[in-house]
């Protein structure tokens with residue numbers, strides 16, 4: 001007798017609880033497709049799924065850019081890979097593949113440098129990447145000849161070295 005009364009009540013309570021609005025945010029780990037990368041692990045541990053996700057959207061690029069001001073800046077400046085790339089961060093930065101995963105993977109040896117809006121030509125094409133790029137990041141704040149080369153003309157010829165010089169040698173015939 002007692003069983004017959006309690007079972008339906010328990011079932012009703014259980015259904016109510018499981019479908020309660022906001023369950024997703026209260027029990028995020030249940031719904032996560034996998035552990036986040038090391039860089040974002042803290043967000044997973046604190047259950048802050050909304051840091052990257054918005055209801056109705058898979059991933060909210062605006063939220064990524066909210067934290068990654070350095071990328072937003074490059075896009076606003078119109079320089080570098082991220083100003084030319086697709087708007088969808090997840091196309092190149094997948095997540096939920098665990099602590100060991102590399103979410104910023106790209107093929108360093110076969111990278112087509114013009115994708116960054118800067119053609120590697122002449123001598124530049126034969127240099128090691130680290131001669132120009134820092135070890136821990138490929139983001140760049142230099143792009144004009146004069147940002148990297150000393151102007152021996154002391155301003156007399158203007159800033160646009162490429163007007164007269166190639167990327168092979170500064171010597172003139």
Ligand code: HEC
Nearest residue numbers: 028031032033040043044048049051052058059090094095
């Ligand atoms: C640092 C940003 C970030 C955080 C924080 C994050 N995710 Fe994600 N999530 C992503 C990205 C990026 C993808 C897309 C992966 C892909 O398509 O390769 C994704 C995909 C998903 C998907 C698959 C969506 C689909 O339609 O295929 C689910 C479900 C999901 N996340 C749930 C969660 C839950 C639950 C949490 C909280 C524990 C969480 N995520 C936290 C970035 C994040």
Ligand code: HEC
Nearest residue numbers: 039040051052059060063064067068089090093102103104
């Ligand atoms: C709450 C802030 C926050 C949000 C939201 C966030 N990130 Fe990050 N992200 C970080 C931090 C902190 C790091 C590690 C430090 C760093 O490299 O800046 C990081 C690192 C990264 C890296 C470099 C990882 C590496 O191994 O070098 C990539 C790529 C990245 N995030 C992409 C994304 C994308 C795409 C999203 C949106 C889906 C996103 N992030 C959302 C804070 C955030």
Ligand code: HEC
Nearest residue numbers: 079080081082108111116118124127129132138140142143
């Ligand atoms: C002569 C200097 C130089 C060398 C050598 C060089 N780069 Fe670059 N790289 C640049 C400049 C300049 C930019 C574009 C800066 C900008 O406008 O943001 C850039 C941009 C990039 C970007 C895009 C970064 C972003 O997110 O915007 C990547 C990735 C990159 N380079 C990879 C490489 C790799 C891989 C190598 C070695 C094979 C290499 N670079 C060698 C100067 C160099």
Ligand code: HEC
Nearest residue numbers: 061064065068071085086088089091092104106137138139
């Ligand atoms: C077409 C592919 C592509 C897309 C789309 C893309 N990225 Fe990247 N991203 C890369 C590559 C390749 C790197 C590694 C080289 C570098 O640092 O530029 C990178 C590096 C990063 C880094 C690490 C930068 C550092 O400190 O070195 C962050 C953060 C990042 N991306 C965020 C984003 C966000 C946010 C979006 C969406 C607005 C996005 N990316 C869209 C290809 C992409």
Ligand code: HEC
Nearest residue numbers: 145146149150151152157158159160161163164170171172
């Ligand atoms: C209007 C044309 C012009 C522009 C612009 C110009 N140069 Fe020159 N540059 C020359 C000429 C001509 C010479 C050779 C005669 C001389 O030394 O003045 C030269 C010589 C040089 C040399 C010495 C090469 C050697 O013989 O060893 C360097 C280094 C150099 N330029 C760097 C630069 C840099 C860096 C810039 C940009 C900030 C620049 N130049 C802009 C015309 C120009």
Ligand code: HEC
Nearest residue numbers: 123131132142143144145148161162165166167168169170
């Ligand atoms: C991100 C930095 C960077 C930018 C931007 C850059 N270079 Fe270079 N360049 C280098 C480095 C590093 C070397 C090799 C070391 C050296 O010789 O200074 C080099 C070497 C050279 C050389 C041969 C070596 C020499 O000094 O005679 C020439 C010529 C040259 N660059 C021309 C240019 C011209 C023209 C531009 C603009 C279109 C330019 N560079 C933009 C970093 C840069």
